[in-house]
Amino acid sequence: MYPAGMNRCLAFAISLVTATLISCQPEKIMTAADQEPAKSPEVPTGAEVITLGAGCFWCIEAAYGQLDGVFSATSGYMGGSVENPTYQDICTGTSGHAEVVQVVFDPQKISLERVLAWFWDLHDPTTLNRQGNDTGTQYRSAIFFHSDAQKSAATASKAAAQALFKDPVVTEITPAATFYPAENYHQNYYNDNKSKNPYCQFVIEPKLKKLKLNH
Numbered sequence: 001m002y003p004a005g006m007n008r009c010l011a012f013a014i015s016l017v018t019a020t021l022i023s024c025q026p027e028k029i030m031t032a033a034d035q036e037p038a039k040s041p042e043v044p045t046g047a048e049v050i051t052l053g054a055g056c057f058w059c060i061e062a063a064y065g066q067l068d069g070v071f072s073a074t075s076g077y078m079g080g081s082v083e084n085p086t087y088q089d090i091c092t093g094t095s096g097h098a099e100v101v102q103v104v105f106d107p108q109k110i111s112l113e114r115v116l117a118w119f120w121d122l123h124d125p126t127t128l129n130r131q132g133n134d135t136g137t138q139y140r141s142a143i144f145f146h147s148d149a150q151k152s153a154a155t156a157s158k159a160a161a162q163a164l165f166k167d168p169v170v171t172e173i174t175p176a177a178t179f180y181p182a183e184n185y186h187q188n189y190y191n192d193n194k195s196k197n198p199y200c201q202f203v204i205e206p207k208l209k210k211l212k213l214n215h
Contacts, residue, residue, distance in 0.1 A: 055131025069109030
């Protein structure tokens with residue numbers, strides 16, 4: 001796990017210079033294919049799509065990927081002004097994009113309300129542009145809705161969630177914009193690296209266990 005006080009983007013930059021992967025980066029040498037953007041998720045007939053930002057997208061992807069009724073959870077970027085952003089662009093904190101996960105789910109098996117209930121438990125929605133050591137607008141709490149019905153559901157869910165927190169919930173609720181899938185090495189991150197990286201073992205894994213107990 002990266003040192004206390006160091007966010008994930010800074011750790012990534014240092015790893016590129018030192019060639020020591022002190023953050024939750026893959027331990028293998030990345031190929032050109034690894035650094036290519038992933039494909040946009042397929043949306044089966046009858047499926048619903050919502051895009052969520054809750055800090056580190058590795059954590060969000062890992063959580064939603066284990067839910068029955070979720071077809072896919074794809075890490076990516078949304079909400080900024082830079083076209084076709086790279087992870088390095090996101091790390092500057094000036095792209096306007098948030099780290100997000102686009103969740104494709106079957107509303108017949110898992111309701112939007114349940115998807116959103118997991119969202120509130122996944123992170124602290126009262127800390128503006130911050131989750132733990134990770135600070136910057138790229139880590140903001142956000143629900144990007146894809147329909148008026150989703151906007152209404154998200155607004156109601158946010159109001160209900162406020163009762164769970166002492167401080168004001170600062171989650172933004174905004175229309176979905178262009179979704180840019182993150183690089184291939186960011187996809188399925190927890191499953192691919194949980195036996196290799198302390199971050200996965202000490203940050204993501206306890207969160208997944210807690211979520212299973214709460215739901």
